[in-house]
Amino acid sequence: MLSIFRKQTTQPFNCTTLSVDMHAHWLPGIDDGAADIAQSIALIHSLKAAGYKKLIATPHIYWDLYQNTPARIQQALNEVKNALVQEGIEMDVHAAAEYMLDEHFNTLLQSEEPLLCIHKNWVLVECSYVSAPLDFKEKLFQLQMKGYQPVLAHPERYPFWYQRLDYFQELSDQGVLLQMNILSILGYYGKEVQRVAEKLLSMKIIDLLGTDMHHERHAQALVALGMSAQVQKLLDQNKILNTTL
Secondary structure, three states, X not given: OOOOXXXXXXXXXXXXXXXXXXXXXXXXXXXXXXXXXXXXXXHHHHHHHOOOOEEEEOOEEEOOOEOOOHHHHHHHHHHHHHHHHHHOOOOEEEEOOEEEOOHXXXXXXXXXXXXXXXXXXXXXXXXXXXXXXXXXXXXXXXXXXXXXXXXXXXXXXXHHHOOOOHHHHHHHHOOOEEEEEHHHHOOOOOHHHHHHHHHHHHOOOOOEEEOOEOOHHHHHHHHHHOEEHHHHHHHHHOOOOHHHO
């Protein structure tokens, strides 16, 4: 069956209807996103040009690679806010985190330290692309028991679940919100990821959309790939929650 996402006339990329980007890595120098404040401002400028009104940075907290803390993230956010004022760029910017479900995350859950949330009690989490934690659902359940709302980042990019997409229906039924990368829908990560993205959208279980922007190549891809009217219609029909953030 031909994909409705392919061979369509595209329009300039515009996310005015989404309003809020809730997954991106534009804080300077703290993960694999923007390396410095100049890159941060360039990425924010690109997102503003795309129609976003509010941006939520979600730097990795992945203890093997990025040992970020709330204090370090807040310091980076303050640096960005100051730079935006100096550049005369108006943008509502905030910061949360993207938590890897690793042993350090277990430690955080057992502590009394509040987790960084993208909205109210919503916590963005991810797992390895190689294999899911054996206790994946247990981790999400423990997160819920702590009073948090789990938001699973980019489910369409975990190849070990490609043969059982009903797993995501189970997660959705259990109260887990699912966040898809816009670039997945547009084919940036390849045809297989795009196929899975289309399927998950057709299942109507995707709750949030994020750019997951790390660098200028992502910004350029959003502009180059554009967005088809069919994609926009499908996103509207899925009642995406970005505007509620």
